[in-house]
Amino acid sequence: MQTEGKPQFDxxxxxxxxxxxxxxxxxxxxxLTVSVSYLDMKHVRVLTALLIxxxxxxxxxxxxxxxxxxxxxxxxxxxxxxxxxxxxxxxTFVDYWYR
Amino acid sequence: xxxxxxxxxxxxxxxxxARPGILSWLTTTDHKRIGVLYLxxxxxxxxxxxxxxxxxxxxxxxxxxxxxxxxxxxRLLTVHGVVMIFLFIIPGIPAxxxxxxxxxxxxxxxxxxxxxxxxxxxxxxxxxxxALISVAVGPPDTGWTFYVPYSVKTHPNVLLxxxxxxxxxxxxxxxGLNFVATVHRLRAKAMGWFEMPLFVWSLYATGWVxxxxxxxxxxxxxxxxxxxxxxxPIFDPARGGxxxxxxxxxxxxxxxxxxIMVLPAMGVVSEIIPTFSRKKIFGYRYIVFSSIAIAxxxxxxxxxxxxxxxxxxxxxxxxSFLTFFVAVPSAVxxxxxxxxxxxxxxxxxxxxxxxxxxxxxFSIGGLTGLINASLSLDVHLHDTAWVVSHFxxxxxxxxxxxxxxxxxxxxxxxxxxxYNNTIAYLAAGIFFFGxxxxxxxxxxxxxxxxxxxxxxxxxxxxxxxxxxxxxxWFLFASLLLLLGNLVYSLFKxxxxxxxxxxxxxxxxxxxxxxxxxxxDGEPDLSRGAYEYPEQVDHD
Ligand code: HEM
Numbered sequence: 001m002q003t004e005g006k007p008q009f010d011x012x013x014x015x016x017x018x019x020x021x022x023x024x025x026x027x028x029x030x031x032l033t034v035s036v037s038y039l040d041m042k043h044v045r046v047l048t049a050l051l052i053x054x055x056x057x058x059x060x061x062x063x064x065x066x067x068x069x070x071x072x073x074x075x076x077x078x079x080x081x082x083x084x085x086x087x088x089x090x091x092t093f094v095d096y097w098y099r
Numbered sequence: 100x101x102x103x104x105x106x107x108x109x110x111x112x113x114x115x116x117a118r119p120g121i122l123s124w125l126t127t128t129d130h131k132r133i134g135v136l137y138l139x140x141x142x143x144x145x146x147x148x149x150x151x152x153x154x155x156x157x158x159x160x161x162x163x164x165x166x167x168x169x170x171x172x173x174r175l176l177t178v179h180g181v182v183m184i185f186l187f188i189i190p191g192i193p194a195x196x197x198x199x200x201x202x203x204x205x206x207x208x209x210x211x212x213x214x215x216x217x218x219x220x221x222x223x224x225x226x227x228x229x230a231l232i233s234v235a236v237g238p239p240d241t242g243w244t245f246y247v248p249y250s251v252k253t254h255p256n257v258l259l260x261x262x263x264x265x266x267x268x269x270x271x272x273x274x275g276l277n278f279v280a281t282v283h284r285l286r287a288k289a290m291g292w293f294e295m296p297l298f299v300w301s302l303y304a305t306g307w308v309x310x311x312x313x314x315x316x317x318x319x320x321x322x323x324x325x326x327x328x329x330x331x332p333i334f335d336p337a338r339g340g341x342x343x344x345x346x347x348x349x350x351x352x353x354x355x356x357x358x359i360m361v362l363p364a365m366g367v368v369s370e371i372i373p374t375f376s377r378k379k380i381f382g383y384r385y386i387v388f389s390s391i392a393i394a395x396x397x398x399x400x401x402x403x404x405x406x407x408x409x410x411x412x413x414x415x416x417x418x419s420f421l422t423f424f425v426a427v428p429s430a431v432x433x434x435x436x437x438x439x440x441x442x443x444x445x446x447x448x449x450x451x452x453x454x455x456x457x458x459x460x461f462s463i464g465g466l467t468g469l470i471n472a473s474l475s476l477d478v479h480l481h482d483t484a485w486v487v488s489h490f491x492x493x494x495x496x497x498x499x500x501x502x503x504x505x506x507x508x509x510x511x512x513x514x515x516x517x518y519n520n521t522i523a524y525l526a527a528g529i530f531f532f533g534x535x536x537x538x539x540x541x542x543x544x545x546x547x548x549x550x551x552x553x554x555x556x557x558x559x560x561x562x563x564x565x566x567x568x569x570x571x572w573f574l575f576a577s578l579l580l581l582l583g584n585l586v587y588s589l590f591k592x593x594x595x596x597x598x599x600x601x602x603x604x605x606x607x608x609x610x611x612x613x614x615x616x617x618x619d620g621e622p623d624l625s626r627g628a629y630e631y632p633e634q635v636d637h638d
Binding site: 081084085087088091092094095096097098099 | 310311315343344347351398399402409410411412413414417418
């Protein structure tokens with residue numbers, strides 16, 4: 001299973017510049033999260049924060065963890081986990097919305 | 100037994116003898132040795148936690164204060180809960196038997212990441228040491244659930260036990276990760292997904308729950324510490340926090356954790372019952388899918404711990420419904436086991452006796468769970484001795500009993516020694532009696548209003564507590580007898596043959612004890628996991 005049928009790489013998969021760009025994007029998104037928390041967004045406040053966080057997490061998973069360049073199966077597995085957390089949070093909010 | 104073939108007809112040294120010396124154990128990456136290390140480090144904690152329970156049960160023998168102050172009672176109770184949950188029942192079956200047998204059962208030489216596997220044991224030991232230190236410097240009094248606001252405010256230290264739980268969480272995640280990777284990557288080529296033994300399936304499903312749910316509790320514990328030490332108001336309502344959020348997050352992990360405990364146990368039952376009925380497991384695929392369904396639905400029912408915590412009504416109804424729902428796949432399994440035994444040639448060897456005990460005790464635990472799941476009833480039963488009884492029936496009568504079943508089933512393979520059957524039966528019998536005597540009265544006391552986590556009670560509850568305390572003596576004695584019998588066999592037991600029970604999974608087709616890389620040559624995959632040579636086909 002391990003490496004058969006897969007190309008062998010003798011150089012870095014992603015140019016280092018990409019990592020720095022991703023890092024920059026993460027910093028900017030953090031700034032965004034903090035800034036929007038000052039807006040009065042009432043019901044969508046948590047949702048906004050979660051969306052930004054999910055986007056940041058995806059960047060980390062895709063680039064820093066190389067999932068973009070791996071077998072599809074890993075992406076599916078991670079999606080299952082993501083969906084699970086979405087359900088966890090959704091169910092928790094069944095409490096908060098109706099309280 | 101002596102007429103059986105010698106323990107190993109093969110030439111390779113077995114894993115116990117492969118490398119001598121303590122150091123070779125402490126640096127081993129052999130999944131079997133790691134399983135044994137887990138077993139050896141877990142049992143002392145189990146016995147200590149059990150003896151704590153015997154102590155505080157003694158306090159409850161009569162109303163009024165006997166020999167423990169309220170404070171001491173709370174602390175003993177908390178340590179009992181923390182150790183039993185985080186050091187025994189959650190790691191229990193996967194870390195000991197999963198580590199030892201999962202690779203063998205799928206024809207692999209080891210797990211995918213053997214070093215990470217060793218690291219998970221060191222995490223376990225570090226967590227255990229932290230828990231010990233916390234007991235030495237002043238045990239916590241929060242109860243094992245560390246609920247806020249109490250855990251943020253109480254005087255005794257909570258940092259150490261929480262840090263212990265946090266690190267034990269790593270250990271659990273690493274084990275789960277290893278199992279998932281191993282099943283995907285190292286399964287023998289000839290073994291399809293639906294040819295894997297059911298124990299492996301259950302560990303696979305559990306592995307996912309360990310990976311997905313455990314980080315949640317890690318984060319939660321860190322949040323409590325942030326609030327406690329840095330004053331960040333996450334759970335303090337006066338400053339915009341929400342204490343119920345703690346309960347959500349805690350149970351998002353800790354409810355799935357009960358499936359981390361019980362799914363592997365169900366997997367063990369699915370191995371033992373066909374072996375001792377000499378009959379192919381009934382409804383293989385249904386058992387597989389019910390494991391997955393339990394892992395999935397079981398992750399969504401945490402709110403049933405919070406029916407009286409001030410959740411919204413809608414949420415309470417949703418969680419109540421989901422909880423009823425999770426009973427369905429569990430019942431599917433029970434029916435499959437019973438159907439497997441039906442018309443089989445049942446052999447009541449000690450492991451089978453424990454497995455049957457499981458079916459009875461776990462069913463009581465599960466059915467009383469349905470009562471708890473009914474919103475209206477739970478308002479009355481919540482935080483009473485009823486719940487204490489319910490969860491001992493599921494965790495102890497369920498997973499704990501299967502831990503012992505697995506010990507008796509696989510002991511000969513792991514150590515190459517047969518234990519004394521008569522004593523094993525005797526221990527099982529005393530256990531059964533002691534168990535019922537300890538916990539059945541608590542159902543009655545609880546339904547009549549006896550609260551849990553109380554060091555004292557009104558005189559009308561005395562009779563229940565008297566019976567329960569006496570029961571706990573039998574229970575504890577049976578545990579000593581059971582473990583003593585096994586340990587004694589290490590020194591005086593007869594040599595075990597390759598397959599003392601005639602099991603059909605791969606571990607019974609390699610030497611006893613197995614060689615370091617599990618098989619001498621290629622594993623023999625000519626027969627399925629549930630095809631017994633002398634199988635009787637009943638139509
Ligand atoms: C000798 C065997 C045992 C005895 C006599 C025993 C007895 C008890 C009793 C009487 C309580 C409730 C005390 C109270 O609410 O005031 C309790 C609590 C508890 N037990 Fe056990 N138990 C035993 C084994 C186990 C096992 C094997 C487990 C886990 C699998 C376990 C897990 C717990 C937990 C989690 C609590 C709750 C602690 C808390 O409220 O924070 N016990 N035990």
